[in-house]
Amino acid sequence: MISKIxxxxxxxNKRRSFLSALAIGIGLASLIxxxxxxxxxxxxxxxxxTETYLGHAQxxxxxxxxxxxxxNFVKNLPEITTKLNSLQEIQAWATRxxxxxxxxxxxxxxxxxxxxxxxxKESKISKIKKVIVKGxxxxxxxxxxxxxxxxxxxDLKLGEKIVLTVAQVFSGELTQELxxxxxxxxxxxxxxxAGMVFILDSRLAEMxxxxxxxxxxxxxxHDLKNSESKSHPLWRKLEFQGNEFESWSDLVPSVLxxxxxxxxxxxxxxxxxxFIVLLGxxxxxxxxxxxxxxxxxxxxxxxxxxxxxxxxxxxxALWLGLFSLVIGSVLSVLVSLMMNINGVSYAGIEMxxxxxTGPIYVVMTLKQFIYYPLLLILFTLLAAIYPGIxxxxxTLAEAMKKSL
Amino acid sequence: xxxxxKYLFELQNVSKIYGESAETKVIAxxxxxxxxxxxxxxxxxxxSGSGKSTLLNILSGLDSSSKGLVKLNGKDLSQMRGxxxxxxxxDHIGLIFQSYNLxxxxxxxxxxxxxxxxxxxxxxxxxxxxxEVLREVGLEGKxxxxxxxxxxxxxxxxxxARAIATKPEIILADEPTANLDSKMxxxxxxxxxxxxEKYQTTFIFSTHDTIIMDRAKRLVVLxxxxxxxxxxxxQLM
Numbered sequence: 001m002i003s004k005i006x007x008x009x010x011x012x013n014k015r016r017s018f019l020s021a022l023a024i025g026i027g028l029a030s031l032i033x034x035x036x037x038x039x040x041x042x043x044x045x046x047x048x049x050t051e052t053y054l055g056h057a058q059x060x061x062x063x064x065x066x067x068x069x070x071x072n073f074v075k076n077l078p079e080i081t082t083k084l085n086s087l088q089e090i091q092a093w094a095t096r097x098x099x100x101x102x103x104x105x106x107x108x109x110x111x112x113x114x115x116x117x118x119x120x121k122e123s124k125i126s127k128i129k130k131v132i133v134k135g136x137x138x139x140x141x142x143x144x145x146x147x148x149x150x151x152x153x154x155d156l157k158l159g160e161k162i163v164l165t166v167a168q169v170f171s172g173e174l175t176q177e178l179x180x181x182x183x184x185x186x187x188x189x190x191x192x193x194a195g196m197v198f199i200l201d202s203r204l205a206e207m208x209x210x211x212x213x214x215x216x217x218x219x220x221x222h223d224l225k226n227s228e229s230k231s232h233p234l235w236r237k238l239e240f241q242g243n244e245f246e247s248w249s250d251l252v253p254s255v256l257x258x259x260x261x262x263x264x265x266x267x268x269x270x271x272x273x274x275f276i277v278l279l280g281x282x283x284x285x286x287x288x289x290x291x292x293x294x295x296x297x298x299x300x301x302x303x304x305x306x307x308x309x310x311x312x313x314x315x316x317a318l319w320l321g322l323f324s325l326v327i328g329s330v331l332s333v334l335v336s337l338m339m340n341i342n343g344v345s346y347a348g349i350e351m352x353x354x355x356x357t358g359p360i361y362v363v364m365t366l367k368q369f370i371y372y373p374l375l376l377i378l379f380t381l382l383a384a385i386y387p388g389i390x391x392x393x394x395t396l397a398e399a400m401k402k403s404l
Numbered sequence: 405x406x407x408x409x410k411y412l413f414e415l416q417n418v419s420k421i422y423g424e425s426a427e428t429k430v431i432a433x434x435x436x437x438x439x440x441x442x443x444x445x446x447x448x449x450x451x452s453g454s455g456k457s458t459l460l461n462i463l464s465g466l467d468s469s470s471k472g473l474v475k476l477n478g479k480d481l482s483q484m485r486g487x488x489x490x491x492x493x494x495d496h497i498g499l500i501f502q503s504y505n506l507x508x509x510x511x512x513x514x515x516x517x518x519x520x521x522x523x524x525x526x527x528x529x530x531x532x533x534x535x536e537v538l539r540e541v542g543l544e545g546k547x548x549x550x551x552x553x554x555x556x557x558x559x560x561x562x563x564x565a566r567a568i569a570t571k572p573e574i575i576l577a578d579e580p581t582a583n584l585d586s587k588m589x590x591x592x593x594x595x596x597x598x599x600x601e602k603y604q605t606t607f608i609f610s611t612h613d614t615i616i617m618d619r620a621k622r623l624v625v626l627x628x629x630x631x632x633x634x635x636x637x638x639q640l641m
Contacts, residue, residue: 001514001521008509298505301466302566303494303522305487397467400501 002308006315009288010323020284021323024376027277028328031372033335034269036362037344038262044346044360046224049255050248052187053126055094055218056226057247059238064215065246070099070169073213075242080217089234091222094121095214097204101166103146103197105154112150113196114164116204125218128185128198134158135183141203143182147193151184158184164197168209175207188355270372274379277324281383285317289387296391297399306392313388314381321380325373336362411475412574412606413440413463418472420458420629432458434629436472442573443604445597447617450626456610457578459626463608464497464576465489477573494522498567498605500577504559506551506566512538513547516565523570537565541595557588564592568599574606575599581613590615 010017050056059080064072074080077095084093097116102109119138123129129137133148135158144162146154156162162179179199186193205212219238226232238245249256289296296309343359420433433455440446448456461467462474465481474481476496484492493499498519506515516537517530525533538544541561551559560580567575575596581589593615600607609616617623625633 001518004514005507005509012509294505295507298501299507300490301464301493301499302519303490303492303497305490307487308522397461400466400505 002311002315003319005312006317007319009292009312009316010319013288016284016287017320017323020280021320021327023280024277024320024324024380025327025329025331027273027280028324028372028376029331029335031270031273032328032332032364032368033339033362034273035266035368035372036332036336036364037339037360038266039363039365040360041346041356042259042262043363044356044358045255045259046248048188048355048357049252050220050224051127052131052189053128053192054248054251055125056221056224057219057238057245058251059217059219059243059245060215062242062244064244065251068098068215070167070208070210070215073210073215074217077214077217080238080243083237084217084219087234087237089221089223089226090219092121092124092220094118094125094218095201096122096216096218097201097208097210097213098215099166099169099204099208101164103150103154104163104165105156105160107155108153110150110153111195112146114166114204115196115198116201117198118201122198125220127187131185131187132183133186135181137183138198138200139182141200142178142180143199144179145183145185145198146181147196148184148186149190149194150197151181153194156181158182164199164207166204166207168207170209175209177203177207188357190355270375274375277376278379278383281317281320281380282386284320285313285384285387286390288316289313289391293391293394293399297394297396300392300394300396301400309392310388313391314384317380317384317388318377321377324380325376328376329369329373332368333364336364410441411439412442412444412477413438413608414473414475415439415462416473416475418462418469418474420455420462420467421470431629433462433469436629436631438624438631438634440606440608443600443606444622445600445607445620446609446622446624447620448608448610448624448626449612449617454626455629456626458629460576460578460608460610463574464499465493494519494570496573498570498572498575500560500563500567500575500580502579502582504551504556504563504583506559506562508551511548511550512543512554512562512565515551515562516569519566519570525570533569534565537569540568540599541565542591555588557584557592560584560588560592561595564596564599568603568605571603572605574608577607577609579611579613580609581611581616586615589613593619 059074061072061074084090095118099114101112101114103112117128123137128145132145138145146156158181160181162181163176164179165174165176167174226234235245299309300306340361343361345359346356347358349356415436415438418433418436419431422430422432436459448459450456458467462469465484468482507518510518513534516534520530520533534547538547541564543558543561543565546554546558551562554562581592584592596607597619599605609620611617622636623633624631
């Protein structure tokens with residue numbers, strides 16, 4: 001009976017209830033869309049970070065990242081590669097030889113990070129082959145790829161000659177080799193586009209006299225989530241003695257921090273929106289209750305306990321919340337679908353060290369349609385407490401002055 | 405019945421004073437002494453502002469007296485609070501209001517069974533009793549109508565049905581015929597008279613209506629908050 005009275009009271013003034021439910025529903029939809037958009041942004045950033053160059057995880061010699069000297073080679077490389085080939089979680093892997101050196105064009109020179117890659121394996125891990133904006137991928141031993149910003153700085157054009165200078169790993173003697181600019185890439189990450197060059201690993205190994213040893217093993221997993229938790233068995237399988245297995249989030253903690261801030265911003269948006277929703281419900285219920293003080297007097301005069309009157313108000317709020325929930329959920333799906341037709345373009349916007357490259361899409365999850373509606377219902381009930389108490393505090397003789 | 409419970413209502417030196425300062429002070433009831441026995445059909449009459457509604461409010465526990473003792477069936481109403489008072493009203497008193505005061509979102513049937521639900525009656529009990537009381541007040545076939553779909557007289561009959569549904573000892577009615585034409589008013593009073601005789605339910609009315617006064621077994625006349633006349637079976641015409 002309480003629920004029935006609550007529902008019918010909501011339906012009593014259909015226009016007011018609809019407008020209130022619409023306002024609350026818009027609040028809910030905004031919350032779901034904001035959350036979905038931030039998830040989309042998060043996924044987009046992680047995709048850019050991991051698929052551009054970093055990979056999902058990397059293996060280095062212990063301490064390499066703190067002290068990236070060329071002689072800090074990955075240990076037990078044959079065992080590792082055998083293991084990587086046997087693990088089902090691994091989609092692809094590649095090794096990299098890394099050194100710092102100097103690049104010299106006819107007009108300028110600069111320190112750069114030189115990456116020696118296996119051209120086939122690397123193309124399955126990073127986007128280097130796909131982000132070449134001019135020229136072509138590595139084919140010959142003298143080919144070199146450089147970033148767009150670096151090409152501009154060195155005033156280089158395709159086919160022009162470049163000299164790379166590196167120090168040999170063990171002797172420290174300087175080695176110079178001549179290369180020909182075969183391609184210009186653009187990852188969209190400032191640091192990489194201005195300070196990295198790619199050559200074939202065999203050529204760099206030869207220059208460094210490093211004898212087929214590498215500084216980095218890059219891994220791409222079938223499921224990115226497997227790299228996120230250090231408790232995942234994959235960690236134990238790949239942490240060979242003397243090496244470190246690190247996920248993308250360990251490698252670029254600044255990106256993780258930016259994403260964490262995004263999560264916090266969802267929390268702030270959620271709190272603000274729910275507060276607005278709370279005020280909306282409070283206002284609607286008070287309007288409705290003030291009109292019916294006489295009725296609450298009648299109900300109590302008939303022997304209805306105050307607690308039951310309070311429950312009736314809660315029930316009314318619950319029904320209003322449920323209608324708002326349906327409106328909000330439908331709105332959020334419709335708006336998200338509309339936004340996802342072309343996505344929201346954030347191309348060129350920098351976020352931390354990352355430059356967003358493509359449109360961001362709203363990601364809808366089941367959690368959004370369970371967690372936020374539940375939160376809405378909870379806030380609706382909380383908002384009803386004060387009006388509910390108010391309705392039970394009336395003096396019966398005063399409330400019913402028109403009659404008994 | 406013990407000597408103490410001979411009377412359904414017993415009011416001793418009851419006063420109701422509104423306002424605290426000398427300027428705003430209004431004495432609505434002034435030292436009222438009144439005893440009402442079980443099964444009475446009593447009318448409280450008097451001009452506007454004489455204290456009729458205040459007296460009914462105090463008898464029903466909707467308001468409390470400023471001074472004096474109000475006993476219902478031997479129990480002191482002034483000692484009851486909150487849920488106890490609500491339960492007491494639910495179990496012992498039926499109320500009929502001048503403007504009907506049905507719950508607008510409930511149908512005729514639901515309005516009548518509402519008080520039975522409060523009392524914890526089963527669905528079967530409710531169904532049988534609702535059918536019975538609606539038949540008694542002449543509203544068969546109107547069970548699923550909402551109050552706004554009924555005439556004033558029909559709404560007041562629903563209010564009567566609601567008041568008697570739980571078979572309370574007392575029905576308190578404030579100007580029940582005030583909003584009805586004389587034909588409807590007469591029919592309603594006849595219905596209530598029959599219920600009074602059939603169930604020995606005590607009816608106490610405040611009224612200006614001579615139809616009720618004619619049929620009342622007892623008339624209590626109030627003026628300026630005082631009882632100026634209390635007579636049995638008096639015909640005022």
